[in-house]
Amino acid sequence: MRAWNIVVFEGFIGNNYELAFSKNDKPYARLWVTNREKGTGDYELAAEINVTMFGKTAQNFTGEKGDRVIVRGHLQTREYDKKKYTDVIADKVDVVWRKGDAKPAPKKEESDDVPF
Numbered sequence: 001m002r003a004w005n006i007v008v009f010e011g012f013i014g015n016n017y018e019l020a021f022s023k024n025d026k027p028y029a030r031l032w033v034t035n036r037e038k039g040t041g042d043y044e045l046a047a048e049i050n051v052t053m054f055g056k057t058a059q060n061f062t063g064e065k066g067d068r069v070i071v072r073g074h075l076q077t078r079e080y081d082k083k084k085y086t087d088v089i090a091d092k093v094d095v096v097w098r099k100g101d102a103k104p105a106p107k108k109e110e111s112d113d114v115p116f
Contacts, residue, residue, distance in 0.1 A: 005074040007088050010096070011035035014048060016065050019058055029058040033071060050087040052076075057090055066099030 017031035029052070036046045051071055053061060063069055073090040 006072075007075055008070070008072045009033070009035070009049065009088075010068065010070045011047070011049065013063050013065050013067050013069060027055060027058045029053045029061060031063075033069060050085065051090050051093070052087050053090045053093060057092065061093055063093065063095045064099065067095050068097040070094045070096055 011033040012035070014032045014034040017029045019027055019029050021027055030050065031053075032048050032050050034046060034048045036044050049071075051073070070093070071088060071090050072092045073088045075086055076089045077084055077086050079085075
């Protein structure tokens with residue numbers, strides 16, 4: 001059990017991923033998920049997060065580029081070409097909205113007014 005290394009976030013699939021197989025014939029898929037927000041002024045804040053799925057999670061995933069997903073997993077750091085990368089290893093990825101569907105309802109603005 002991985003105590004205190006739990007990540008849950010929502011965003012949009014940013015690439016067309018493919019199911020691949022490791023040297024040991026284990027299925028995996030890599031994709032990245034992006035979340036854009038309006039920043040101050042005219043620019044946007046963007047986070048692009050690398051997500052790796054293994055086994056049945058990778059085989060059963062049906063998302064496509066542009067779909068909104070919720071990812072649950074844990075952080076893992078790897079080294080490649082003398083650079084370190086932090087990825088989310090997904091335990092579960094749920095598609096909550098497909099790109100071709102009607103637009104999701106906008107999030108309600110929360111008020112700073114305290115009701116008590």
